[in-house]
Amino acid sequence: MSRIGKAPVVILQGVDVKKDGQTLTVKGPLGQLVRKFHNDIIIDVQETEVVVTRPSESKLHKSLHGLTRALIQNMVTGVNTGFEKRLEISGVGYRAEKKGNKLVMNLGFSHLVEMEDPEGIETIPETNTKVLVKGISKEAVGAHAANIRAKRPPEPYKGHGVRYSDEVVRRKEGKTGK
Template sequence: MSRIGRMPIAIPAGVEVKIDGSVVTVKGAKATLTREFHPNMTIAVEGNEILVTRPNDDKHNRALHGLTRSLIHNMVVGVTEGFKKELSVQGVGYRVAKQGKDLVMNLGYSHQVTMSEVEGITIDVPNPNTIIISGPDKQKVGQFAAEVREKRPPEPYKGKGIRYADEYVRRKEGKTGAKKK
């Protein structure tokens, strides 16, 4: 039995869960999230808990069991607390700013890189070297943060670029300058 899959998901106060076959809708203070799951998984609300069960121990069903439970748990957390990713911009002359709903980045290119907010995602720039991406959908927040980081990933010699706030970039030593004879 899946250790993650068999754990019940607690429904906090103010969260409404509707199950229509294999479609789960979670409505909370921050947002409403809807997702369709595999029809093999049985999703039920009992009291103030959500339970996910599988029909048998096939390899495919075992894999789906924990995944389904984790995705539903992320939906519940997303509509109550939300998710956020913090990015740090490092490098001389590298800076970011928010203009309307656009994120404008100066990353050492001959032009500015502009990215627009995606629906369900909010971008905050508290200072010119920090980007905070937040929203109720964990997958959308992570995907958008990865797309922003992709514009200038940290390079291995000086560490310049966009990195996650908790990311450690391994630095290479570089050349010593000594000539061999």
């Protein structure tokens, strides 16, 4: 039995979960998320919890069991409290600012890097070197933060670039002269 899959998802107060076939709609104070799940997985929505079961012990059903439960848990958490990722920009002259719904960054290129916020995602420059990515979808927040980081990943010699706030960059020693 899947250790993650067998635990029921507790529906928090203020969150409404509706099931239509294999499509689950979760509404909460921050918004609404809709997702269609695999046809083989059995999703039972009760008053205070959602129980996910699998029809057999096949490898596919075992892997889908825990995945489905984790996705439902992320939907419930997202519409209730939301998700966020923090990014840090380090380097001489590197900075970020918000213009409308675009994040404009100076990352040492000859041009400014502009990234438009996807729907449901908000980027907030806390300072000119720290950026907060917020939203209700864990998947979308992580993807947008990764796209921002990909514009200038941290380099190993001086550590310049965009990194997650909890990321540790392994530093390399520079050249040694004779």
